[in-house]
Amino acid sequence: MAKVKKTPRPKAQTPKGFRDYFGAEVTQRAEMLQAIAGVYHRYGFDALESSAVETVEALGKFLPDVDRPNEGVFAWEDDAEGWVALRYDLTAPLARVYAQHRKDLPLPYRRYAMGPVWRNEKPGPGRFRQFYQCDADTVGAASVAADAEICAMLADVLETVGIPRGDYIVRVNNRKVLNGVLEAMGVTDEGQQAAVLRTIDKFDKVGESGVRELLGKGRLDASGAYIDGVGLSDAQAEPVIGFLTARQHDNSGFVEELFFAAMEGDLKKFGRFADIVSTLISDDRESADVHFEAQNILNLATLMRLEEIVGNSEIGKEGVRELDEMVALLTAQGYGPDRIVIDPSVVRGLGYYTGPVFEAELTFEILDDKGRKRQFGSVAGGGRYDDLVKRFTGQAVPATGVSIGVDRLLAALHEKGRMHNVAQGPxxxxxxxxxxxxxxxxxxxxxxxxxxxxxxxxxxxxxxxxxxxxxxxxxxxxxxxxxxxxxxxxxxxxxxxxxxxxxxxxxxxxxxxxxxxxxxxxxxxxxxxxxxxxxxxx
Amino acid sequence: MAKVKKTPRPKAQTPKGFRDYFGAEVTQRAEMLQAIAGVYHRYGFDALESSAVETVEALGKFLPDVDRPNEGVFAWEDDAEGWVALRYDLTAPLARVYAQHRKDLPLPYRRYAMGPVWRNEKPGPGRFRQFYQCDADTVGAASVAADAEICAMLADVLETVGIPRGDYIVRVNNRKVLNGVLEAMGVTDEGQQAAVLRTIDKFDKVGESGVRELLGKGRLDASGAYIDGVGLSDAQAEPVIGFLTARQHDNSGFVEELFFAAMEGDLKKFGRFADIVSTLISDDRESADVHFEAQNILNLATLMRLEEIVGNSEIGKEGVRELDEMVALLTAQGYGPDRIVIDPSVVRGLGYYTGPVFEAELTFEILDDKGRKRQFGSVAGGGRYDDLVKRFTGQAVPATGVSIGVDRLLAALHEKGRMHNVAQGPxxxxxxxxxxxxxxxxxxxxxxxxxxxxxxxxxxxxxxxxxxxxxxxxxxxxxxxxxxxxxxxxxxxxxxxxxxxxxxxxxxxxxxxxxxxxxxxxxxxxxxxxxxxxxxxx
Missing domain, CATH: 3.40.50.800 (Anticodon-binding domain)
Known part of the structure; x- marks a missing residue:
């Protein structure tokens, strides 16, 4: 007699890299999303919820993190549609939505979106394959006023959800300045440009000396493996280092010099920025606010330094002008250098974005797993990406936007004790x-x-x-x-x-x-x- | 020279069966979900957000709609996990979550969940492959008090989102009564029982005469195809028809007779329900509210009729007692027959549920595509499903819950002109x-x-x-x-x-x-x- 095979019981387990959220974890996130949506809405952004599933063709492969090029999507073959996939971010779907519905949408189109995205990455501790994003983007506005608006909105969002002024900073960089640096250096080969970009992207991890090695002969990494370098000479690499450290070069005494010159009304040293300085220092701000003034001067010193490095490169000069203009617009609205600063060390996504790039960092210290103090770090990032819609329509459509890491923001509020873990029971x-x-x-x-x-x-x-x-x-x-x-x-x-x-x-x-x-x-x-x-x- | 092949531009198109939601469509749904979550929370339910992706093994194949057995899920093979799929509802994941985390969860565990679910169905007009559900379930409570609570909560939800009393009705049925009917009929063969269940599920579409034909020899359907019947004799089929129409049998004069008997205080006719009737009619309700009383009597008449049909079947009598108890509990909380009624014609999901089954219907009329008046119909349904967790643990865990069709509810509010289409621009x-x-x-x-x-x-x-x-x-x-x-x-x-x-x-x-x-x-x-x-x- 044949034995009846019993079906084994299914395992009660989420797939690896996925998790469940309970009670306050769910409601606190919902409340945060609602608060953020409120700010976006007040800025004139409209809600959009695109489908979670897209054709693979429409999604393309445009992840902003260039250090993970093999990172994939969850894809499967559909009877009717061929290959489809879960969205990996909210920007690629926006490009598709805009291309599909552009006749019915206002121009410029400001939209916000929030929801889960999926990444087919190797799961690891604290690294999930489904997580929330909360984005705002402006499609169809070429002016850096659109980028400045998003930076101001980002600052408002952080303060609205409970990160007070002083606990965060929005750092702004510009891809065009880097292009200018490369042009000034004579690096015109596309392969070499890409190699420099990939190297710069590691600045956060390997620091100035690491980048110096990687731009040159190469570097022994922590695991003992030797990483080949780009092969530039030290002299060739110098402008790239100068770019990355343009904000930090105050140890040369340059900033102090400018600062005292400004205080004494000696504006010649500021060259074409002299007018801006005269406005800034004539501001009837309390004289005690020296830090604020110093940051303003530091912004200007950074711009001057960048202008020097890009030399005669037109694209480079345009990048510097854009940074300049963003700061002017933001200052006029009251977003001073205590909240938004120019900082070329922001490199995340420089390979992806085409103009201004920005990142919001929380500056307070927390204790890491090993009890060491460190800054909490990045909770949001974005920038200008002018080519995404072009994929569909053949026509360049300027776009800029920001993505907020809601789960990291929630973690930050918990770290600061600004969120109660336990909801009221019934x-x-x-x-x-x-x-x-x-x-x-x-x-x-x-x-x-x-x-x-x-x-x-x-x-x-x-x-x-x-x-x-x-x-x-x-x-x-x-x-x-x-x-x-x-x-x-x-x-x-x-x-x-x-x-x-x-x-x-x-x-x-x-x-x-x-x-x-x-x-x-x-x-x-x-x-x-x-x-x-x-x-x-x- | 080889020609360089140009990659064609991707099509800017959602996959078939998927769509995008813009502006007020998004915010109105978010507001409705928030309002519903507020009611669920007040009833002591806790939020849960499970992952959108589950192992196929954990999901199983337990869709409540038995008339679509071939309906599938979106599944793909994962390197690490084998076959995984997008959740097709929020109940199957709840069973997995409860089995996985039961040691850390309270017992009973009341939870609510809201979010998109995905069905790999053939898309059609107005039929999408991604849509929202908004569920509340109680796991680990065997008492029908849990079912009654969910019916009361469902009524509260409808009124909270803007469906006033009188515009909706919650109908309650019980699978055990049907089991009793089958037992009383002597239909003990499992295959034949399943055939009767499938037939009953078509009651909404084919009506009483259609079910009569399908229980007997068979029926020519609208497309001209002949559908084989279950093969019962007319006499055998009668109790099933009696069950389905138990609430509508007032044309016999039975309800009028009971109603006048109640008014005259002649309670003998109510048998074991005499006490309940005496409570109901002694209520100091305004005498004008004859409709309310008539509905109460109709509930009782339905119960009496069901008791008659199930005869000596123990399971059938248990089902009638459960209906009886639910009505008593609900009446005590003020949820009278103007909101919640016993109605065995509710057949949706009878094959899936194991005890009480309920459905909320909007009773106001709308015009359909062809300009004909019709009732808006069902917007929520649920019931008791005591076997889902058992799949994982081998141990039976009682569970009951409701799923609200948020998109249909929104459509209903638009139909009634209770929702403004245009949000305020900036x-x-x-x-x-x-x-x-x-x-x-x-x-x-x-x-x-x-x-x-x-x-x-x-x-x-x-x-x-x-x-x-x-x-x-x-x-x-x-x-x-x-x-x-x-x-x-x-x-x-x-x-x-x-x-x-x-x-x-x-x-x-x-x-x-x-x-x-x-x-x-x-x-x-x-x-x-x-x-x-x-x-x-x-």
């Missing part, structure tokens, strides 16, 4: 007498009608201890107890679980010993008395 | 002089700081007419105009576009002719004057 009406279920249901109805989160215990009511354990597990502030005796007397027992927990923790405190955490109230006062406990007015 | 500050961009940016900053949605025109400003066309397309209430002349005089022009549009429509009205839609205001009064237009207090 009031639990316990079940003393199964036949009186309608009465218990009536109690929670009344509580809910008063806007109070409440539920009847719906597990097996036999073991009353389990009911209280349940209330505890739910983080319930109050349990309601009403048995036969209470019903006969028209009362209910109210158990203040928050107070009870405090008493349990500090049993010695006389004040609390005298306050009972469980007491009887008339049935008719149930809602009012529970409300009093929740409001802390008992 | 105030548009036009660009008369490109060099004055910082001034224009300062204006929108001030407006935004006052909470007013505002933007600077960021397209090419050369053609001023295009700027006003843009404002029009955005649905802007106000355009701000400030050229050289205005700047010199410290004023701005305000153009009231809402008023302008009204004047254009009704140019004859004297009242409006006298009110200019464009006027000059001091620069310092910009925000106040725009605010006045938005508030309608000019």
């Amino acid at each position: 009031v639990v009406v316990t079940v003393m007498d199964r036949d009186r279920m309608p009465d218990y249901q009536a109690m929670v109805s009344e509580l809910r009608a008063a806007g109070i989160r409440a539920e009847v215990y719906l597990g097996n009511p036999k073991n009353f201890g389990n009911q209280l354990k349940y209330a505890d597990r739910r983080g319930s502030p109050v349990a309601v107890i009403a048995g036969e005796d209470e019903q006969a007397r028209g009362v209910v027992q109210i158990k203040d679980l928050v107070l009870g927990a405090r008493i349990a923790e500090n049993a010695s405190l006389e004040e609390w010993k005298e306050r009972p955490s469980q007491y009887e109230v008339p049935r008719g006062e149930l809602v009012a008395r529970v409300r009093a406990i929740l409001d802390g007015t008992t | 105030v548009v500050v036009t660009v008369m002089d490109r060099d004055r961009m910082p001034d224009y940016q300062a204006m929108v900053s001030e407006l935004r700081a006052a909470g007013i949605r505002a933007e600077v025109y960021l397209g090419n400003p050369k053609n001023f007419g295009n700027q006003l066309k843009y404002a029009d397309r955005r649905g802007s209430p106000v355009a701000v105009i400030a050229g050289e002349d205005e700047q010199a005089r410290g004023v701005v022009q305000i153009k009231d576009l809402v008023l302008g549009a009204r004047i254009a429509e009704n140019a004859s009205l004297e009242e409006w002719k006298e009110r200019p839609s464009q006027y000059e205001v001091p620069r310092g009064e910009l925000v106040a004057r725009v605010r006045a237009i938005l508030d309608g207090t000019t």
Whole structure:
């Protein structure tokens, strides 16, 4: 007789690299997304929700992180459509949406989008294959006013979700300046340009000396492997290093020199920036705000330094002018160098973007896994990408935008203790007498009608201890107890679980010993008395 | 020489069956989801967001719609995990989540979830392969109090999102009653039981006579194809018909008879329901509310009729008792038969659920594509499914829940004119002089700081007419105009576009002719004057 093969039980497990989010994790993210959407909306951006599935053809392969070129998408073959895939970001779908619907959309088209994106990467600790993005982009606006607007909006978003001024900085760079640097260096070979770009992208990891090595002969990396260099001479590499460190070159005394010159009204040194300086220092800002002035001067010094490095390159000069113009626009709106600065060390995505590039960093320190202090780092980035729509239509359409890493922002707020981990549990009406279920249901109805989160215990009511354990597990502030005796007397027992927990923790405190955490109230006062406990007015 | 083949441009097109959502479509759905989440939360349900991707093994094949057995999922093979797929609903993932995390979850576990689900169906008009669901489920509560709670919550949800009492009805059925009917009929063969279930599922489409034919010899369907019947005799089929029409059998005079008996206090006829009737009619409800009483009596008459049909079947009697208990619990909380009724004609998902089954229907009439009146129909459904978690753990875990069709609910609100299609556009500050961009940016900053949605025109400003066309397309209430002349005089022009549009429509009205839609205001009064237009207090 053939044996009947039993199907084994399925494993209850998310696929690797995916996870579930519970309770406050979900609602806190939803609240943050809503707050961000509010800012985007006030800036005139309209919501867009594109489908999660796109044709592979439409998605293309334009991930902004050039250091992960092999990173893939989740794709499968559809009977009707051929190869389709889950979106890996919200920008590629925007290009498709704009190309598809451009006749019905306003020009410029400002849109925001939020939702999960999927990356078919090797999962690792804290590295997920599904995560949220929250983007805002302007399509069809060539002016850097659009880029400046997005930087200002980014600052507003951060302050709206609870990152105060001083705890973040938006750094701005420009791809055109780099192109100018390469032009001035005489690096015209596309392959070599790409190699320089890939090297620069490692600046965050390997630092100035690392980039110097990688631009030259090569470098032994941490794993012991030798990485071939681009093959530039030290002299050739110098302008690239100069570009990357243009903001940090104050150790030369240049910034100090400019600063004191500005303070003394000696504006000749500022060349064509003299007018801007005169505006900045004549500002009736409090004289104590030296840091602010110094940052302003540092912005200008950086611009001057960049202008020097790009030499006669037209594209390079255009890049410097764009940075200059963005700073002027932002300053006019009150977004000074305490919030937005020029910093060519921002290299993330320089290979992807075509003009201004920006990144928001949180500047406060946290402790890493090993207990070492470090800055929290980047939570948002973006820039101008003028070629994405062209793929579809053949016509260049200027576009610029930002993507906010919502999960990292939430983590930052938790680190700073600005978010409560535990949501308020419901009031639990316990079940003393199964036949009186309608009465218990009536109690929670009344509580809910008063806007109070409440539920009847719906597990097996036999073991009353389990009911209280349940209330505890739910983080319930109050349990309601009403048995036969209470019903006969028209009362209910109210158990203040928050107070009870405090008493349990500090049993010695006389004040609390005298306050009972469980007491009887008339049935008719149930809602009012529970409300009093929740409001802390008992 | 080999010709270089040019890659053709990608098509800018969503895959078939997918679509994009713009502006108010997105925000209105977000607001509705938030409102629903608020009700769920007040009932003690906690948020859960599971991953969109599951292993095919974990998902299983348990779609509630038994008339579409071939409906598939979007699946692909993952290097690390084998076959994975996009979730097709929110219930299958809940079973996996509960099995995976049960040690850390409270028991019972009440959770809500909302988000897109994907079905690999043949796309058709108005039939999408990605759509939103919004579910609430209770896992680990065997009592029908959990089912009753979900019905009450469903009613609250509908009223919260703008469907008033009277415009909806929640119908409740119970799979156990049907099992009892089959048992009483002597249909014990599993294949035949399944055939009866499949037939019943077509009740909505083919009606009583159609089901009668399909239970018997068979039926010629609308396409001319002959559908084989189950092969029951007319007499055998009768109890099934009796079950399906148990609520509608009032034409026999039975309900009238009971109603008048109740009014006269003659409760003998109600058998074991006599007590309930005496409670119901002694209620100090306004005597005018005859409809309400009649519905109560109809509920009871339906129960009595079902009790008769299931005969001595234990499972059938249990089903009737459960319906009875749900009605009692709901009535005690004020959810009377004007909102929740017993109706065995609810057959959707009877093959999937194991106990109570419910469906919310909107009862108001709309015009269909052909201009015919019809009821709007179902917007939510659910029931008890006690076997889903067992697949993973081998242990039966009772569960019950509801799924709300958010997109249908939104459509219903639009049909009823309860939702405005057009969101408020931003105030548009036009660009008369490109060099004055910082001034224009300062204006929108001030407006935004006052909470007013505002933007600077960021397209090419050369053609001023295009700027006003843009404002029009955005649905802007106000355009701000400030050229050289205005700047010199410290004023701005305000153009009231809402008023302008009204004047254009009704140019004859004297009242409006006298009110200019464009006027000059001091620069310092910009925000106040725009605010006045938005508030309608000019």
